[in-house]
Amino acid sequence: MAVTYVVRPMRVEDIPQVQAIERHSFSLPWPAHAYRREIESNRLAHYIVLELPGHEPLEPPASTWLDGLRRLTRQLAEATPVREPAPIGGYAGLWLMVDEAHITTIAVHPKLRGHGLGEVLLVAMFDIAEAIGARWLTLEVRVTNFVAQRLYRKYGFSEQGVRKRYYSDNGEDAQIMWSEALDDPDYHRRLAELRQALQRRLGSVELRPLAGRDAVPLDRGG
Ligand SMILES: CC(C)(COP(=O)(O)OP(=O)(O)OC[C@H]1O[C@@H](n2cnc3c(N)ncnc32)[C@H](O)[C@@H]1OP(=O)(O)O)[C@@H](O)C(=O)NCCC(=O)NCCS
Known part of the structure; x- marks a missing residue:
């Protein structure tokens, strides 16, 4: 049976999990309220999360109807959710500025890196853009973030400038990278090939987009 990952728009209730990944990924993590603002009031922003398969209920099924009733009563009294939110493996976001899509963040849970999920998120950014x-x-x-730079170069980004001392924690420079023009047919073809190679790499993993403005079909081709 295919394992299913879902790429879907980020919701406010995802923020605690996003923050947990963020704290393990960035030395200047965004606070929760920044994500809330992005989701709720920035109309130029588009944020997504990658939901992991194996979403289990919070507790095992009740063995008897009486057990079930007791549990429901307790949950209502404690106002606890019946299910935990689905586990999230990574997230990404962008802002649309006129005809430029600025990727503001992209991160994969440290334990899940190196399996193609960063690519899945980047492909989703291309689709949304x-x-x-x-x-x-x-x-x-960051000029020292060679892993991320390699990912971006793989997808046709190139260095077009430097922002001096861009990062306030250590005064590190930022490399400014740009993709090629999305309407360039050769680039389009290369992106389609990368997408197909990614799907082959993921093998039995099925990437199911949810309906909605940010739904992201991986096998869209073209
Ligand atoms: C950057 C990041 C999102 C990549 O996610 P990932 O799931 O580990 O990456 P993938 O497995 O999809 O790898 C995709 C490509 O990234 C590059 N890459 C990934 N891991 C790498 C490593 N350890 N060394 C060098 N390149 C690497 C490669 O180009 C790779 O393609 P390849 O497998 O054909 O060589 C992840 O490392 C991360 O969350 N880092 C911390 C947050 C961050 O730095 N974000 C970028 C901010 S600009």
């Missing part, structure tokens, strides 16, 4: 009418993607990355 195209869907909302961007012509390019751009981002800043």
